[in-house]
Amino acid sequence: MATAETSLDPSDPSGPFESGQTSAGRASEHIESFSYDDDISRKFAVATIVWGLIATIAGLVVALLLVLPKAFVGLEWLTFGRLRPLHTNAAIFAFAGNGIFAAIYYSTQRLCKARMWSDVLSRLHFWGWQLIIVAAAVTLPLGITQSREYAELEWPIDLAIAVVWLGFFGVNFFMTLIKRRERHLYVALWFYIATIVTVTVLHVFNNLVVPIAAFKSYSVYAGVQDAFMQWWYGHNAVAFFLTTPFLGLMYYFLPKAANRPVFSYKLSILHFWSLVFIYIWAGPHHLHYTALPEWASSLGMLFSVMLWMPSWGGMINGLLTLRGAWQKVAVDPVLKFFVVGVTFYGMSTFEGPMLSVKSVNALSHYTDWTIAHVHSGALGWNGMMTFGMLYWLAPRLFQTKLWSVKAATLHFWISTIGILMYIVPIYIAGLTQGLMWRAMDETGQLVYPDFVETISSIAPMWWLRVVGGALFVAGVVLMVVNYFMTWLSRPSTYEVPVYQAPRLAKQADYREPAEVSEAIKDAPMLEAAKKLDTWSRMGWHRRWERLPVRFTILVTLAVVIASLFEIIPTFLIRSNVPTIATVQPYTPLELAGRDIFVSEGCYNCHSQMIRPMVAETKRYGEYSKPGEFVYDHPFQWGSRRIGPDLAREGGKQSNLWHWLHLEDPQSVNEASVMPSYVHLLDTAIDFDKITDRVWAAHMLGAQYDEELTNAPEIARKQAELVAADIVSQGGPIKRGELMTYDTQAVALIAYLQRIGTDIFATPEADDSAETDGPAPGEVPEDVDAIPEVAAGQADPQSDATG
Amino acid sequence: MLKDVIRSVDYSDCAEIALAMFVVAFAMMVFAVLRLSRKSADRFASIPLSDQVKDPRDE
Numbered sequence: 001m002a003t004a005e006t007s008l009d010p011s012d013p014s015g016p017f018e019s020g021q022t023s024a025g026r027a028s029e030h031i032e033s034f035s036y037d038d039d040i041s042r043k044f045a046v047a048t049i050v051w052g053l054i055a056t057i058a059g060l061v062v063a064l065l066l067v068l069p070k071a072f073v074g075l076e077w078l079t080f081g082r083l084r085p086l087h088t089n090a091a092i093f094a095f096a097g098n099g100i101f102a103a104i105y106y107s108t109q110r111l112c113k114a115r116m117w118s119d120v121l122s123r124l125h126f127w128g129w130q131l132i133i134v135a136a137a138v139t140l141p142l143g144i145t146q147s148r149e150y151a152e153l154e155w156p157i158d159l160a161i162a163v164v165w166l167g168f169f170g171v172n173f174f175m176t177l178i179k180r181r182e183r184h185l186y187v188a189l190w191f192y193i194a195t196i197v198t199v200t201v202l203h204v205f206n207n208l209v210v211p212i213a214a215f216k217s218y219s220v221y222a223g224v225q226d227a228f229m230q231w232w233y234g235h236n237a238v239a240f241f242l243t244t245p246f247l248g249l250m251y252y253f254l255p256k257a258a259n260r261p262v263f264s265y266k267l268s269i270l271h272f273w274s275l276v277f278i279y280i281w282a283g284p285h286h287l288h289y290t291a292l293p294e295w296a297s298s299l300g301m302l303f304s305v306m307l308w309m310p311s312w313g314g315m316i317n318g319l320l321t322l323r324g325a326w327q328k329v330a331v332d333p334v335l336k337f338f339v340v341g342v343t344f345y346g347m348s349t350f351e352g353p354m355l356s357v358k359s360v361n362a363l364s365h366y367t368d369w370t371i372a373h374v375h376s377g378a379l380g381w382n383g384m385m386t387f388g389m390l391y392w393l394a395p396r397l398f399q400t401k402l403w404s405v406k407a408a409t410l411h412f413w414i415s416t417i418g419i420l421m422y423i424v425p426i427y428i429a430g431l432t433q434g435l436m437w438r439a440m441d442e443t444g445q446l447v448y449p450d451f452v453e454t455i456s457s458i459a460p461m462w463w464l465r466v467v468g469g470a471l472f473v474a475g476v477v478l479m480v481v482n483y484f485m486t487w488l489s490r491p492s493t494y495e496v497p498v499y500q501a502p503r504l505a506k507q508a509d510y511r512e513p514a515e516v517s518e519a520i521k522d523a524p525m526l527e528a529a530k531k532l533d534t535w536s537r538m539g540w541h542r543r544w545e546r547l548p549v550r551f552t553i554l555v556t557l558a559v560v561i562a563s564l565f566e567i568i569p570t571f572l573i574r575s576n577v578p579t580i581a582t583v584q585p586y587t588p589l590e591l592a593g594r595d596i597f598v599s600e601g602c603y604n605c606h607s608q609m610i611r612p613m614v615a616e617t618k619r620y621g622e623y624s625k626p627g628e629f630v631y632d633h634p635f636q637w638g639s640r641r642i643g644p645d646l647a648r649e650g651g652k653q654s655n656l657w658h659w660l661h662l663e664d665p666q667s668v669n670e671a672s673v674m675p676s677y678v679h680l681l682d683t684a685i686d687f688d689k690i691t692d693r694v695w696a697a698h699m700l701g702a703q704y705d706e707e708l709t710n711a712p713e714i715a716r717k718q719a720e721l722v723a724a725d726i727v728s729q730g731g732p733i734k735r736g737e738l739m740t741y742d743t744q745a746v747a748l749i750a751y752l753q754r755i756g757t758d759i760f761a762t763p764e765a766d767d768s769a770e771t772d773g774p775a776p777g778e779v780p781e782d783v784d785a786i787p788e789v790a791a792g793q794a795d796p797q798s799d800a801t802g
Numbered sequence: 803m804l805k806d807v808i809r810s811v812d813y814s815d816c817a818e819i820a821l822a823m824f825v826v827a828f829a830m831m832v833f834a835v836l837r838l839s840r841k842s843a844d845r846f847a848s849i850p851l852s853d854q855v856k857d858p859r860d861e
Contacts, residue, residue: 259851
């Protein structure tokens with residue numbers, strides 16, 4: 001650390017100028033004083049720990065809810081469907097988010113040799129981000145959600161995120177780069193640039209919605225397109241929120257902790273550009289065997305497999321940075337965390353490409369295997385890297401010794417064992433699920449036809465996960481104590497070293513090499529060849545590496561071109577893939593019911609996508625077609641099956657069965673792990689608000705007529721029919737003061753009975769199933785008009801797009 | 803007309819074109835990295851190790 005005051009005399013060895021500087025070169029330059037803003041890093045570091053504790057506790061709670069589904073009976077705010085997004089958002093945006101901000105604010109200032117451009121923007125960023133997290137913590141348990149994984153927050157919060165991320169954080173970061181005093185942009189800064197640019201692009205385009213209320217909106221995309229956009233975003237949220245910033249963190253803090261430069265700077269350059277080029281294409285591997293077009297799926301797989309190489313390049317670069325310093329790992333908990341973190345990065349980035357291979361994905365998708373994979377990355381890579389960084393920062397930020405190195409070491413061991421105890425049983429559970437779902441006997445029948453059998457068999461693994469998760473939480477608690485005790489021993493006033501240096505010249509005259517090399521200078525050869533030799537030395541590229549605006553444009557181009565390559569054809573699907581004539585817009589009541597499905601987070605447990613596999617069509621019925629989802633804003637394909645798929649749910653069960661299932665799932669299936677949704681039976685539906693939903697759906701392409709003016713009445717009529725059916729089968733006429741037909745449960749049942757039935761309907765005007773677009777909607781006034789279709793009774797002729 | 807053109811495009815080629823784009827970009831980066839001098843690489847790699855301004859800064 002420099003002293004608080006430094007001499008301006010270059011001949012003074014205690015001054016700010018180090019060897020290599022010439023006094024003549026500096027004499028005429030204006031010397032500036034500056035200091036680093038560590039207060040903002042302190043704020044983010046503390047926020048990381050606080051939110052880390054909350055995120056992991058929330059994870060432990062949702063893990064418990066799977067084995068004790070009745071734990072919070074009667075409290076709709078604490079169901080698995082609502083709390084799981086809270087856990088993921090807290091882990092990603094609160095814990096990891098604050099962690100990367102702490103890292104970026106600390107390292108950027110040092111790498112740029114400049115204070116952050118604006119202290120005000122830094123504070124606005126900090127408090128704005130914390131407010132966003134609080135808003136998420138309040139809205140998600142209330143059922144306010146877009147139901148898009150890792151992008152659940154509703155549009156006002158999304159707007160706030162855009163302002164805070166780009167307006168406060170982005171502007172401050174890029175202005176700091178422009179005003180820096182270090183000519184070359186170190187590779188960690190490249191990763192930060194990629195993070196800020198790409199997350200902005202992803203966030204904006206994934207969250208284009210039509211708002212109908214303060215906290216309710218519909219995605220502008222539908223079905224296949226919506227699924228594509230969601231996983232373009234979802235996968236790249238992992239790539240550019242949970243990977244690239246952490247790689248930047250690794251490239252800065254690992255050399256710092258090991259006190260040696262990165263193993264290969266050249267490898268780090270290759271690592272960076274390869275990741276930025278490849279990652280953005282990989283999203284469609286989340287949609288293998290779905291209704292997504294084959295080419296997009298193959299493209300996603302191809303680039304996902306290729307990702308393995310740069311990822312391991314990064315891992316090798318990180319681990320080999322410790323060459324000759326492995327003895328330090330034995331005694332330094334910071335390096336322990338980093339070594340295990342980088343190793344988990346390698347494991348996760350090996351497994352990720354493997355899971356993207358279609359044949360492997362066919363087994364792993366929808367199972368707990370994905371959950372284990374995600375947690376090996378989140379806990380192992382993000383968690384351990386963050387912990388290592390925080391322990392390294394603690395004595396520097398609080399200017400005192402870490403309270404207990406032993407406690408930090410204990411935290412490392414508890415966390416490591418906790419992660420292993422978490423992921424190993426879940427890997428076993430995932431494999432078990434996948435194999436049980438596809439198991440068929442010699443007669444071609446499912447060995448485990450009852451879905452709940454596959455869940456019951458893995459319940460012991462879920463208990464082991466709770467134990468592993470509890471250990472991880474215990475480690476975080478230990479860290480909270482360690483940080484708090486360290487903070488208590490801080491000095492009364494923090495020392496703020498002041499550095500002095502001139503600004504960079506506005507224009508770099510650097511080119512490497514700028515001239516023709518000596519070897520060929522006088523050689524008898526064409527001038528063009530000499531120029532080519534100079535060009536091929538790529539001094540121009542070295543120059544680009546130190547021009548932040550141009551560099552940012554290059555990164556933006558890389559991600560935008562790749563994205564457009566996939567997005568443009570995907571958005572043409574509606575005109576390229578024939579839609580299905582019998583697929584009609586939802587009725588007003590079904591729309592309301594669908595919104596309840598979305599709000600309750602049912603997609604967290606139930607998929608709505610039957611893959612074209614024998615075992616799946618045996619279990620659920622005809623596989624899903626892209627044309628079935630043209631009115632689904634947002635799509636509800638899900639990504640996991642804790643309960644059975646619902647793509648052909650309509651007509652499978654009676655209305656009363658659904659009513660009882662919502663009231664007490666265990667009353668209709670003793671082994672069910674579904675929580676009670678009895679609150680839907682006790683909450684009235686607001687029929688008057690249905691008009692807004694209908695208009696929004698109409699704006700997005702659903703062809704309505706009378707519904708536009710008379711939606712509440714139409715919805716009431718259908719609700720009465722559903723309720724009458726429930727009553728006729730022995731259900732209640734009313735619960736307390738609330739009539740059955742007035743309940744939210746009836747709307748949800750109307751939606752559930754509609755799902756997946758349209759392709760079996762008989763076309764009325766045209767016996768051809770293929771058209772250029774959806775036919776004018778004719779909404780059935782009587783639910784009895786909806787054909788009851790049993791699983792496996794699909795008419796192959798109705799497959800309009802197959 | 804534009805609609806017809808777009809409809810006639812074979813999107814199954816997207817994967818191959820994308821791969822070619824990546825290979826070209828990757829080859830350029832490999833070339834750029836190979837031409838980076840050892841002195842520059844060592845200097846860039848050591849940037850994080852000091853929090854103080856070092857001169858000369860234009861290398």
